[in-house]
Amino acid sequence: MNLSLENKVALVTGAGSGMGLATANAFAEAGASVALADINESAVRAAAEQLVAAGHKAIALRCDVAHDGEVKAMVEQTVSTFGSLDAAFNNAGVQSPAVDIADSTSEEFERVTAINLRSVWSCMKYELLQMRKQGSGAIVNNSSIGGLIGLPGRAIYHASKHGVIGLTRSAALEYAAKGIRINAICPGTIDTPMVQEMIAKDPEAMKEIMREQPIGRLGRAEEIASAVLWLCGPGSTFVIGHALVVDGGFTVH
Numbered sequence: 204m205n206l207s208l209e210n211k212v213a214l215v216t217g218a219g220s221g222m223g224l225a226t227a228n229a230f231a232e233a234g235a236s237v238a239l240a241d242i243n244e245s246a247v248r249a250a251a252e253q254l255v256a257a258g259h260k261a262i263a264l265r266c267d268v269a270h271d272g273e274v275k276a277m278v279e280q281t282v283s284t285f286g287s288l289d290a291a292f293n294n295a296g297v298q299s300p301a302v303d304i305a306d307s308t309s310e311e312f313e314r315v316t317a318i319n320l321r322s323v324w325s326c327m328k329y330e331l332l333q334m335r336k337q338g339s340g341a342i343v344n345n346s347s348i349g350g351l352i353g354l355p356g357r358a359i360y361h362a363s364k365h366g367v368i369g370l371t372r373s374a375a376l377e378y379a380a381k382g383i384r385i386n387a388i389c390p391g392t393i394d395t396p397m398v399q400e401m402i403a404k405d406p407e408a409m410k411e412i413m414r415e416q417p418i419g420r421l422g423r424a425e426e427i428a429s430a431v432l433w434l435c436g437p438g439s440t441f442v443i444g445h446a447l448v449v450d451g452g453f454t455v456h
Contacts, residue, residue: 208436209234212285214278216268216326217295219246221395222345225424226292226431227261228254233432235290236260238281242267242295260285268295268322278329288333290435293326294345296363298397301356301405312359319363324370327385331378338382341435344371346387348450356408364389368446375444384443386434391450393422417452 213230217223219241227239231254239254241247244265251263262284266277282288296319299311323344334340349357350364368387375385392398392412398421402409413421430449433439448454 207234208290208432211235211289212238212281212287213290213292213435214238214240214281214288214330215292215294216240216266216277216322217345219243219250221397222390222393222424222427223292223294224250226294226428229425229428229432230290230292230435231257231259231261233436236285238262238264238277238284240264240266240268240277240295268326269317271325274322274325275329278326278333282333287337288330289337289340291326291330291340291342292345292431292435293323293330293342295322296345296397298401299357299360301408303356304358307359315359316363316366319360320366320370323367327370327374331374331383334383335378335381340383342374342383342385343431343434344385344387346371346389346446348389348391348448348454350387350389350446351448351454371446372444379443384434384440386439386442386444387446388427388430388434389446389448389450389454390427391422391448391453392416393424393427395424412453415453415456417455420451422449422451 213235215227218227218239227237230237239247239251248263251261254261264277266273299315344367346367347364349361350368371387
């Protein structure tokens with residue numbers, strides 16, 4: 204299968220760690236020039252420097268995806284540096300503490316929605332302005348198995364991730380005939396810093412999740428990266444508006 208992205212330009216948000224970092228590295232290995240964006244500037248700068256030292260083309264961009272102006276600047280800087288935008292992985296996101304809806308706060312709802320959902324709309328908006336000019340491009344939005352199912356205590360997070368799939372499907376229909384493919388990915392429980400933090404705060408919840416994990420282990424960030432690359436690459440040119448589940452069988456029950 205051809206996963207080559209030679210001479211392509213890719214943008215990854217939340218690229219300082221976890222799935223974003225693994226995907227940025229995979230884009231670079233596949234031959235793409237990569238813009239790594241993250242609110243954690245030192246992490247993303249170190250990641251980009253490693254790629255450049257290994258002979259790849261990469262830049263680091265500090266971006267708070269909850270702010271439209273910073274998102275606009277992120278896309279513009281990517282295009283001004285590399286000349287185009289061929290692939291984007293809108294990955295930046297946050298987890299929300301497990302809490303009953305009656306005990307949740309409006310501040311937490313606004314925070315999670317701003318980063319997990321509104322930022323995906325904002326990133327797509329500015330990415331699509333460029334891709335529409337080119338008449339080509341591929342976007343993958345990071346949803347979650349939480350975009351497909353419900354779990355007690357996770358309503359705010361799951362609402363944001365359900366929203367990502369809705370945005371993806373509608374946008375995919377708008378741009379399918381314009382040479383631009385938009386899809387989503389729905390990771391299961393992946394061994395990332397976010398999940399490690401969740402385990403530390405609520406080990407019992409993680410034991411419950413692992414009992415429901417048919418494959419018997421957490422996913423690896425590189426396994427998500429492989430799926431994102433396929434969705435952005437020449438092997439998936441007939442895939443439009445799809446929410447690809449990569450969860451070790453969790454949602455098959």
